[in-house]
Amino acid sequence: MQAEIARRTGLSPATVTNLVRDLADLGQVKVTDHVHHGRRAKLVEPNVRTGFVLGVDLGRSHVRACLVDMSYQVVGEAFQRVERGTSSDEGLKLVAGLFEKLLAESGVMRSDVLHAGVGIPGPVDQMTGRIGAANLLPEWADIDLPAAFSKALGLPVTVDNDANLGALGEYAWPPTLREPAIFYMRLATGIGGGLIQDGQLVRGADGTAGEIGHHSIDESGPLCRCGNRGCLEAIASVPDFLHVLSSAVGGDVDVDRWVELTRRGHTTAVRLMEDLARHIGVAVGNIVNIANPNTVIIGGAISVVGEILLEPLRAEVRQRALPAATRSTRITQARWGDYAEVYGAAYLAMAAVDWAPPCVQVLNHE
Ligand SMILES: [Zn+2]
Numbered sequence: 053m054q055a056e057i058a059r060r061t062g063l064s065p066a067t068v069t070n071l072v073r074d075l076a077d078l079g080q081v082k083v084t085d086h087v088h089h090g091r092r093a094k095l096v097e098p099n100v101r102t103g104f105v106l107g108v109d110l111g112r113s114h115v116r117a118c119l120v121d122m123s124y125q126v127v128g129e130a131f132q133r134v135e136r137g138t139s140s141d142e143g144l145k146l147v148a149g150l151f152e153k154l155l156a157e158s159g160v161m162r163s164d165v166l167h168a169g170v171g172i173p174g175p176v177d178q179m180t181g182r183i184g185a186a187n188l189l190p191e192w193a194d195i196d197l198p199a200a201f202s203k204a205l206g207l208p209v210t211v212d213n214d215a216n217l218g219a220l221g222e223y224a225w226p227p228t229l230r231e232p233a234i235f236y237m238r239l240a241t242g243i244g245g246g247l248i249q250d251g252q253l254v255r256g257a258d259g260t261a262g263e264i265g266h267h268s269i270d271e272s273g274p275l276c277r278c279g280n281r282g283c284l285e286a287i288a289s290v291p292d293f294l295h296v297l298s299s300a301v302g303g304d305v306d307v308d309r310w311v312e313l314t315r316r317g318h319t320t321a322v323r324l325m326e327d328l329a330r331h332i333g334v335a336v337g338n339i340v341n342i343a344n345p346n347t348v349i350i351g352g353a354i355s356v357v358g359e360i361l362l363e364p365l366r367a368e369v370r371q372r373a374l375p376a377a378t379r380s381t382r383i384t385q386a387r388w389g390d391y392a393e394v395y396g397a398a399y400l401a402m403a404a405v406d407w408a409p410p411c412v413q414v415l416n417h418e
Contacts, residue, residue, distance in 0.1 A: 077227065120398040172192060188277075222349050233250070234347045293324045
């Protein structure tokens with residue numbers, strides 16, 4: 053009984069009420085109304101649902117997976133680099149292989165894993181389970197994504213766009229952020245975005261909402277792979293930036309190396325990072341004008357460079373967006389770095405088995 057907890061611990065009833073409410077929000081305890089010795093009382097019980105979920109972030113050049121228990125504890129994680137342009141068959145095999153590895157290393161039984169959430173670098177139409185804009189991820193076009201991953205992993209699977217999951221990871225893992233609106237931007241080899249408005253992940257009609265990489269920021273700019281001109285991803289093309297940097301330093305340069313060179317003050321690396329920030333600032337300024345989020349969170353592998361990126365980005369947003377909108381919008385670095393997506397994927401799986409507290413409603417097409 054809740055009153056008994058206060059008596060035995062010596063804490064005030066108000067403190068116990070607050071603590072119990074916080075634990076209930078986190079899904080750690082359940083509270084039910086009872087009558088005890090003729091008086092109404094609240095029964096507090098540990099939430100004994102057991103089991104695990106799998107979170108998977110399948111990017112263009114990496115796959116990361118984690119096994120998580122019901123208290124948000126990561127009991128195993130695995131990471132592997134992936135060749136760009138990997139086929140869907142290879143991708144499915146890779147994800148299945150990492151799952152096997154996690155099971156073996158953690159000692160968790162396969163039958164105790166209830167659901168998986170999988171993020172892929174393209175928009176996912178939740179109604180059809182297919183890519184919402186096939187030309188953005190041709191390797192996975194025309195595939196029933198939940199069915200394919202479910203077959204490969206041997207458990208029920210929910211699939212979503214990786215940047216949507218990044219937004220969810222930052223927002224709801226664990227469920228502490230209570231701001232009504234955030235925009236999450238994933239900066240890695242590709243550029244993606246996820247929007248949460250009024251505590252709801254906004255997916256749009258075909259799952260393409262928040263695809264900030266394909267916002268046109270120059271109507272006469274270069275052609276983009278999506279067929280449009282002057283998209284953010286075509287102008288602030290991370291592969292092109294890496295190519296320039298690799299000719300300046302000699303040898304192959306990936307995102308992690310670019311971040312490292314920038315931190316060490318390498319002139320070309322820093323200049324390119326500032327260029328990237330300015331281009332991105334134009335697109336973020338548009339988002340701030342449209343959605344007026346409380347916070348814009350910059351995540352993905354490039355975001356770990358921190359203020360070197362954020363400062364010029366904020367300056368550009370201030371120039372582009374309405375002063376009223378920018379006054380209330382903070383621009384910050386993702387707290388989970390490049391783990392936001394995999395945590396969001398695990399959260400998606402928890403929501404699918406009714407584990408996740410209802411601080412954000414993720415299954416809006418159920
Ligand atoms: Zn485009």
